[in-house]
Amino acid sequence: MAEYHLTTPISEEDARKLKVGDVVFVSGEHVYTARDEAHERALEMFDKGEKPPVDFEGSVVYHVGPVAWKKGGKWQIVSAGPTTSIRMEMFEDDFLRKYKARIVIGKGGMGEKTLAALKEVGAVYCSFTGGCGALAAKGLKEVRSYEWQDLGMPEALWVITAEEFGPLLVTMDSHGNSLHAEMDRKVASRKADVYAHIGIEE
Amino acid sequence: MNDPMQVIEDTTVRLLRMAATKLPKDIEDALRAAREIETDETAKTQLSAIIQNIEIAEEGIPMCQDTGIIIFYVKVGEKFPFMSEIREALTNATKKATAEVPLRPNAVNPIVGGNSGDNTGVKIPWINWEVVPGDTLEVIAFPKGGGSENVAIVGMLKPGVGLKGVKKLVTDNAMSYMGKACSPNIIGVGIGGGADIAIKIAKQQLLRPIGERHPEPEVAQIEEDLIAAINATGIGPMGLGGKTTVLDVKVDYAMRHPASLPVGVAVQCWAARHSKAIISKDLGVTFVTHPTEGA
Numbered sequence: 394m395a396e397y398h399l400t401t402p403i404s405e406e407d408a409r410k411l412k413v414g415d416v417v418f419v420s421g422e423h424v425y426t427a428r429d430e431a432h433e434r435a436l437e438m439f440d441k442g443e444k445p446p447v448d449f450e451g452s453v454v455y456h457v458g459p460v461a462w463k464k465g466g467k468w469q470i471v472s473a474g475p476t477t478s479i480r481m482e483m484f485e486d487d488f489l490r491k492y493k494a495r496i497v498i499g500k501g502g503m504g505e506k507t508l509a510a511l512k513e514v515g516a517v518y519c520s521f522t523g524g525c526g527a528l529a530a531k532g533l534k535e536v537r538s539y540e541w542q543d544l545g546m547p548e549a550l551w552v553i554t555a556e557e558f559g560p561l562l563v564t565m566d567s568h569g570n571s572l573h574a575e576m577d578r579k580v581a582s583r584k585a586d587v588y589a590h591i592g593i594e595e
Numbered sequence: 596m597n598d599p600m601q602v603i604e605d606t607t608v609r610l611l612r613m614a615a616t617k618l619p620k621d622i623e624d625a626l627r628a629a630r631e632i633e634t635d636e637t638a639k640t641q642l643s644a645i646i647q648n649i650e651i652a653e654e655g656i657p658m659c660q661d662t663g664i665i666i667f668y669v670k671v672g673e674k675f676p677f678m679s680e681i682r683e684a685l686t687n688a689t690k691k692a693t694a695e696v697p698l699r700p701n702a703v704n705p706i707v708g709g710n711s712g713d714n715t716g717v718k719i720p721w722i723n724w725e726v727v728p729g730d731t732l733e734v735i736a737f738p739k740g741g742g743s744e745n746v747a748i749v750g751m752l753k754p755g756v757g758l759k760g761v762k763k764l765v766t767d768n769a770m771s772y773m774g775k776a777c778s779p780n781i782i783g784v785g786i787g788g789g790a791d792i793a794i795k796i797a798k799q800q801l802l803r804p805i806g807e808r809h810p811e812p813e814v815a816q817i818e819e820d821l822i823a824a825i826n827a828t829g830i831g832p833m834g835l836g837g838k839t840t841v842l843d844v845k846v847d848y849a850m851r852h853p854a855s856l857p858v859g860v861a862v863q864c865w866a867a868r869h870s871k872a873i874i875s876k877d878l879g880v881t882f883v884t885h886p887t888e889g890a
Contacts, residue, residue, distance in 0.1 A: 562835065
């Protein structure tokens with residue numbers, strides 16, 4: 394397990410170095426929020442040959458619906474912990490192949506389709522601790538722009554400059570490893586022991 | 596004399612602010628204790644992030660961006676003189692706290708769509724009313740996040756499965772959602788009554804102090820068995836592995852119909868936010884979970 398401090402844009406080579414269990418802190422200008430609707434719109438634009446307002450290549454895409462407010466004419470992120478990533482499973486593999494983002498951040502992990510795309514493209518999925526909105530906001534230093542506002546505050550594309558945003562735990566890497574899948578297997582293997590505490594025999 | 600509506604509103608705004616930004620002491624202590632006993636590096640990282648987050652939030656920032664749907668538990672004394680002011684004061688306080696804390700607007704119309712923008716709307720904030728003897732008003736603000744609410748269940752079991760079946764339902768549920776409810780969790784279990792009664796009892800359990808066991812030994816035993824079983828899963832903080840999957844499990848019950856064994860299971864994320872105050876008939880305010888400086 395290693396600790397990395399990466400600056401965006403992140404190269405494929407750097408992303409491929411990361412392994413499940415590593416801890417990453419991210420700095421730089423290519424940090425974008427995207428939930429269901431932003432993924433969907435980005436994919437639609439690609440298919441139509443249109444250019445999204447940001448360059449996703451080498452970027453960090455964060456599954457989050459932030460609380461933000463405008464102070465002194467400038468948007469600020471107040472609290473921004475991760476949302477449940479599995480909702481984006483239907484878009485993420487396509488998104489990764491088309492836009493080459495290098496780090497996807499969320500909570501709860503993603504499925505087989507995303508894992509395959511991470512391997513193919515050279516990218517990782519990181520878990521940020523759920524509920525830690527205040528800690529996340531510390532690392533999301535500056536809002537440079539607030540795109541796709543018609544989608545509403547949580548679903549919009551927030552364009553952010555990050556400074557030591559983390560700790561991000563690599564839980565799915567480009568080598569086909571997923572801590573989430575491993576946890577499913579581990580917990581299943583403990584079932585008999587778990588049931589013993591409540592007097593049930595399998 | 597102070598305006599009673601204003602006193603209740605101002606008190607409730609503070610309750611909502613404190614709930615969103617500072618955990619009650621017993622919950623913070625339990626999270627710190629959980630970090631102490633972890634040996635797994637990943638689990639330690641998760642719990643350290645949670646504790647660091649709690650410390651940052653205390654400056655007045657919502658600890659989680661999901662500031663919940665707003666629920667109140669109100670115990671109003673039969674002789675409390677300002678009963679008719681309560682609903683309006685709580686609603687106004689919700690709007691004010693949404694703008695000032697700020698809270699994320701989380702009240703969406705399920706029929707025609709659209710977010711009200713101020714956390715109020717049809718039946719929301721939801722108020723659980725209880726009329727009790729006495730002349731005081733107790734208000735608990737209980738903002739409930741969506742992630743943990745999404746794994747709540749009601750099981751209508753066959754009475755033949757007995758308490759073993761009840762425990763299996765709770766344990767199987769925990770093993771199915773793994774870390775998705777932002778563990779370590781608190782689980783509330785309500786047994787008996789009916790479908791609505793069971794889940795209502797279950798949710799109320801989430802407000803009991805950490806570590807407190809049910810006064811009836813048979814019920815306390817169920818709580819202990821469930822804590823042991825669920826922590827034996829190794830799901831751990833955020834489902835990434837570790838010793839502490841639940842900080843506590845609370846069980847309570849009502850008598851059941853001979854043909855029914857309803858079981859409600861309510862799940863709370865680690866950000867077990869709530870704040871309680873008592874207002875006297877003379878409008879004196881005592882903040883219980885989040886005392887004011889110097890009090």
